[in-house]
Amino acid sequence: NAGVTQTPKFQVLKTGQSMTLQCAQDMNHNSMYWYRQDPGMGLRLIYYSASEGTTDKGEVPNGYNVSRLNKREFSLRLESAAPSQTSVYFCASSAEIRGAGYGYTFGSGTRLTVV
Amino acid sequence: RKEVEQDPGPFNVPEGATVAFNCTYSNSASQSFFWYRQDCRKEPKLLMSVYSSGNEDGRFTAQLNRASQYISLLIRDSKLSDSATYLCVVNGRNEKLTFGTGTRLTIIP
Numbered sequence: 001n002a003g004v005t006q007t008p009k010f011q012v013l014k015t016g017q018s019m020t021l022q023c024a025q026d027m028n029h030n031s032m033y034w035y036r037q038d039p040g041m042g043l044r045l046i047y048y049s050a051s052e053g054t055t056d057k058g059e060v061p062n063g064y065n066v067s068r069l070n071k072r073e074f075s076l077r078l079e080s081a082a083p084s085q086t087s088v089y090f091c092a093s094s095a096e097i098r099g100a101g102y103g104y105t106f107g108s109g110t111r112l113t114v115v
Numbered sequence: 116r117k118e119v120e121q122d123p124g125p126f127n128v129p130e131g132a133t134v135a136f137n138c139t140y141s142n143s144a145s146q147s148f149f150w151y152r153q154d155c156r157k158e159p160k161l162l163m164s165v166y167s168s169g170n171e172d173g174r175f176t177a178q179l180n181r182a183s184q185y186i187s188l189l190i191r192d193s194k195l196s197d198s199a200t201y202l203c204v205v206n207g208r209n210e211k212l213t214f215g216t217g218t219r220l221t222i223i224p
Binding site for chain 1: 202
């Protein structure tokens, strides 16, 4: 009963390094999301994918790329990390809640520090 | 104006008290409303959906006022385990959710 799994849980990068955050869900959800959470800013959408093979920009996409590899997996890539990308990153997938719209299930997060 | 606005708190409330939070949203076309709970250094988790008729889940009651575009959450007989940040969440015609910045609640023994 894994739900949404994110790796890694923690990461420290040097400015200019690249890395990929991995996310997988086993709930057969069509839609997946990447958010970042910063103090006082709340959760901000980076990219989302409404279905396998499609991706769209969210509120703060600059400096990131994504890949929806298949229905289960949605990865987030930082090509050249910057200190401004220090944040907590959450992956989520969504499913319809009967009579109440769509609810999200989140992964446990990745704490990224760029030095 | 932010799409979803919440009082960030903190609310420091004695155990057993009743506490209420409000949240306002700007998009009158919003169709679905939720409260999420987020514990320190953890992921957000769905607490309850919010319906126009209001809904109750144990000690928690959520209300929606579409005319005034606000959502409320009432917690009765608060427990130490209720200490968390409560996120007000709204979505429109698609699946994307917009999150408030959260209201921090601490229950004091």
